[in-house]
Amino acid sequence: MLRRRRFFSIFTHFGAVAFAFVGSVTSGGAEPAVPVFKDGEAQVVKAFEDSDYWIRHDLWVETEFDSDDDGKPDRMHVSVTRPQQTETEGLKLPVVYVSSPYFAGTGKKGQEFFWDVRHELGATPPERKHVPGVERKGSRPIISKSHVKEWVPRGYIVVHSSSPGTGLSQGCPTVGGDNESLAPKAVVDWLCGRAHGYTTPGGDEEVVAHWCTGKVGMTGTSYNGTIPLAAATTGVEGLEAIIPVAPNTSYYHYYRSNGLIRHPFGFLGEDIDYLYDFIHSGNEARRDHCDCEVRDNQMLAGFDRVSGDYNDFWAGRDYLNDLEPLKAAVLMAHAFNDWNVVPEHSVRIYEALKAKGVPAQAFFHQGGHGGPPPMKMMNRWFTRYLHGVENDVEKDPRAWIVRENDEREKPTSYDDYPNPAASPVSFHLAAGAPQRGQLTTDPAADQGTETLVDNFSFDGASLAQAEWTKHRLIYVTPKLSKSVHLSGTPHISIRLASNKPAANLSVWLVSLPWTEGKDSKITDNIITRGWADPQNHQSITDGQPLVPGDFYDVRFDLQPDDQVIPKGQQIGLMIFSSDRDFTLWPDPGTEITVDLDATSLSLPIVGGKEAFTEAEQESAEAK
Incomplete structure (x- = not known):
C-alpha cells in the first residue's frame, strides 16, 4: 500500500523559513514525476498541475551595488513558485523568471502629473507636479501570480522579483540605469549558486536554490520585457534564453525621436522623471534620498527637455550600446501598431543580434501594445534552451508575422524580417x-x-x-x-x-x-x-x-x-x-x-x- 503524507507550501517569516503540509505526496516506490516532452514541447504534467501542492516562498537576494547609498549592498525581494517534487523528490527544474517595477503597485496617473506640452519649442517648460508617494500593495510570500499557470505545470519553476526601489526590494529605481541590469543578474546568479539569498532583508540566514538546474529563462511585457534584455546584456551565466515582449530598449527612443521631444501615445507630457515617480514604491526611509540623487540630480539635470538631443544620460539607458556581452537566445515580440513602445525598439535589437550571431527569432502582430508570441513558440524556445531538448527550434523560420485579420495564434512564417524579397x-x-x-x-x-x-x-x-x-x-x-x-x-x-x-x-x-x-x-x-x-x-x-x-x-x-x-x-x-x-x-x-x-x-x-x-x-x- 502506498504511504501518503500532507505537504504544505513553504512560507517565509522574518528570520525563519517554515514548512507546513497541505496536500498528499505519493511516496514508497511510486514513479517520480518528471517533465514530459512531445513534438519538441514541454507538456502539462498532472503531478505538477495542482496549485494546492505548489511550494511558495520568498527571500532577498544580495546584489553587488548600493544604489540608495546606505552603506550596504541592496537586496532584491524574490518569490518562488515550484512543484512540490522539487522538495519531496529532489527534482531539479529550470526557471522562468519575471522581474518588474509594477508588482507592488504604482503611483497616480493623470495629466496633472505630466509635463505641460503647451509651450514654444526650445523654451524651458514649467515645473512638473510630482506624483505623491506610492503605497506598496500585496502580501508575502507572493509577489505576483503571473506565468505560474502556464509554466509550473509544464515542468518549470517560476520566480518573480521586484526591481530596485520597488516593493520590498532595496535601492533606488533608475529607469534604465545599471542597477536595473545588475539586479536581475544577481537573481540569476543566486539561482545558479553564485550569489547569496537571505530569509530577511537585513539578516544572515541563507536560502539556497538547490532545486534549480542552473538554466534560467526570462520573459515579460513592456517594462517587464525590458528587464530580460537588461539582464542579458550583463552576459550572466545561466541566463540561457529570453522572450522580451514589446520591450523598451532605449529610453531616448521612448521619449524622443531624432532630436524631437516626443511622447508615448496616450501619455502626452510623460517623461522619464514621471515614470520614476510612478514606479517608486520602495523603502520610504530612503525615498527622499533617491528622489534627490536619481530624479533631481540625474534625470532632471540630464534628460534635456529643452533641446531633445541625445546625450550621455540617454546613451546610458540605451541597451543597443550594451549588447556585446549578450549570449542568451532571444525571441523578440512586438506589434507594428504599438504607438506606446514603438516597433523600432525590437527591430533595432533584432537586427543587432542577427549581426552578432546570437540565436534570434522575431514575432510581430498587427495590434497595439503588448501581445506575446503563441504559447507553442514560447514553449519550443524554452524547451530547447532551458530543458536542452533538441527540437530544432533554431532551424525554424526566423520571422513570424500575424497577417491582417488573422488570429494572433496563427502567424505566417517568413525566412526573416524584413522579408528577404x-x-x-x-x-x-x-x-x-x-x-x-x-x-x-x-x-x-x-x-x-x-x-x-x-x-x-x-x-x-x-x-x-x-x-x-x-x-x-x-x-x-x-x-x-x-x-x-x-x-x-x-x-x-x-x-x-x-x-x-x-x-x-x-x-x-x-x-x-x-x-x-x-x-x-x-x-x-x-x-x-x-x-x-x-x-x-x-x-x-x-x-x-x-x-x-x-x-x-x-x-x-x-x-x-x-x-x-x-x-x-x-x-x-x-x-x-x-x-x-x-x-x-x-x-x-x-x-x-x-x-x-x-x-x-x-x-x-x-x-x-x-x-x-x-x-x-x-x-x-x-x-
Missing part, C-alpha cells in the same frame, strides 16, 4: 497643395515648393482625411489594382525651410480612403509614422537653431512595418508639423516650406519596383 523603392512628389498631390515612382521636374502652416489643434487623422487644408501636405499614389506588401523600415529625405528657428516635423504614411476601425488610433489607415527635429538635421546629439528661410536636408527613418496594403487603396505620404498626440504644442503659425524636387520617400516593397509598377500600371489601364 523586399527592396527599397523610391517615390517622388508632385504638387497639389492645399489639396492632394501625387506620389509616384517617376519624378516630375520643376515641382517647386509647397508650404504648410502648423496648428496643433488638428490631429493627424483629421488632417489625413481632409480634402483641403493648409495645415498639412499630402501626396498619394493611384489606386492600387493589386495589393502591395510593405516589409521593413521606410526612409524619408525632406528638404525644407522654416520661418522660425525651431519646428516640429511629423510624417505619416497612410492608406486611403479612410475607414474608421474600433480604435481610430490603431486603424488600418495608419501604415506608419515618424518624427524629427529639423534642428538635428546633421546629428541627433547637436541640434542647432534653424536660420529662417534657409533650406535644410532632413533624413530619418519612419517606424518599421510589415503590412499588406489592399487592392483599391492609395498610399499617402503626409507631412505636417505638430502631431497633437505625440509632440509639444507651440503656438500655431509656424510655416514649413518643402522643396518637392529634393524630397523623396523610400518604401521597402516585396517584389521591389516591379511589383509596385505592375499594380500602378494596371490601375492606370483600368481608367
Whole structure:
C-alpha cells in the first residue's frame, strides 16, 4: 500500500523559513514525476498541475551595488513558485523568471502629473507636479501570480522579483540605469549558486536554490520585457534564453525621436522623471534620498527637455550600446501598431543580434501594445534552451508575422524580417497643395515648393482625411489594382525651410480612403509614422537653431512595418508639423516650406519596383 503524507507550501517569516503540509505526496516506490516532452514541447504534467501542492516562498537576494547609498549592498525581494517534487523528490527544474517595477503597485496617473506640452519649442517648460508617494500593495510570500499557470505545470519553476526601489526590494529605481541590469543578474546568479539569498532583508540566514538546474529563462511585457534584455546584456551565466515582449530598449527612443521631444501615445507630457515617480514604491526611509540623487540630480539635470538631443544620460539607458556581452537566445515580440513602445525598439535589437550571431527569432502582430508570441513558440524556445531538448527550434523560420485579420495564434512564417524579397523603392512628389498631390515612382521636374502652416489643434487623422487644408501636405499614389506588401523600415529625405528657428516635423504614411476601425488610433489607415527635429538635421546629439528661410536636408527613418496594403487603396505620404498626440504644442503659425524636387520617400516593397509598377500600371489601364 502506498504511504501518503500532507505537504504544505513553504512560507517565509522574518528570520525563519517554515514548512507546513497541505496536500498528499505519493511516496514508497511510486514513479517520480518528471517533465514530459512531445513534438519538441514541454507538456502539462498532472503531478505538477495542482496549485494546492505548489511550494511558495520568498527571500532577498544580495546584489553587488548600493544604489540608495546606505552603506550596504541592496537586496532584491524574490518569490518562488515550484512543484512540490522539487522538495519531496529532489527534482531539479529550470526557471522562468519575471522581474518588474509594477508588482507592488504604482503611483497616480493623470495629466496633472505630466509635463505641460503647451509651450514654444526650445523654451524651458514649467515645473512638473510630482506624483505623491506610492503605497506598496500585496502580501508575502507572493509577489505576483503571473506565468505560474502556464509554466509550473509544464515542468518549470517560476520566480518573480521586484526591481530596485520597488516593493520590498532595496535601492533606488533608475529607469534604465545599471542597477536595473545588475539586479536581475544577481537573481540569476543566486539561482545558479553564485550569489547569496537571505530569509530577511537585513539578516544572515541563507536560502539556497538547490532545486534549480542552473538554466534560467526570462520573459515579460513592456517594462517587464525590458528587464530580460537588461539582464542579458550583463552576459550572466545561466541566463540561457529570453522572450522580451514589446520591450523598451532605449529610453531616448521612448521619449524622443531624432532630436524631437516626443511622447508615448496616450501619455502626452510623460517623461522619464514621471515614470520614476510612478514606479517608486520602495523603502520610504530612503525615498527622499533617491528622489534627490536619481530624479533631481540625474534625470532632471540630464534628460534635456529643452533641446531633445541625445546625450550621455540617454546613451546610458540605451541597451543597443550594451549588447556585446549578450549570449542568451532571444525571441523578440512586438506589434507594428504599438504607438506606446514603438516597433523600432525590437527591430533595432533584432537586427543587432542577427549581426552578432546570437540565436534570434522575431514575432510581430498587427495590434497595439503588448501581445506575446503563441504559447507553442514560447514553449519550443524554452524547451530547447532551458530543458536542452533538441527540437530544432533554431532551424525554424526566423520571422513570424500575424497577417491582417488573422488570429494572433496563427502567424505566417517568413525566412526573416524584413522579408528577404523586399527592396527599397523610391517615390517622388508632385504638387497639389492645399489639396492632394501625387506620389509616384517617376519624378516630375520643376515641382517647386509647397508650404504648410502648423496648428496643433488638428490631429493627424483629421488632417489625413481632409480634402483641403493648409495645415498639412499630402501626396498619394493611384489606386492600387493589386495589393502591395510593405516589409521593413521606410526612409524619408525632406528638404525644407522654416520661418522660425525651431519646428516640429511629423510624417505619416497612410492608406486611403479612410475607414474608421474600433480604435481610430490603431486603424488600418495608419501604415506608419515618424518624427524629427529639423534642428538635428546633421546629428541627433547637436541640434542647432534653424536660420529662417534657409533650406535644410532632413533624413530619418519612419517606424518599421510589415503590412499588406489592399487592392483599391492609395498610399499617402503626409507631412505636417505638430502631431497633437505625440509632440509639444507651440503656438500655431509656424510655416514649413518643402522643396518637392529634393524630397523623396523610400518604401521597402516585396517584389521591389516591379511589383509596385505592375499594380500602378494596371490601375492606370483600368481608367
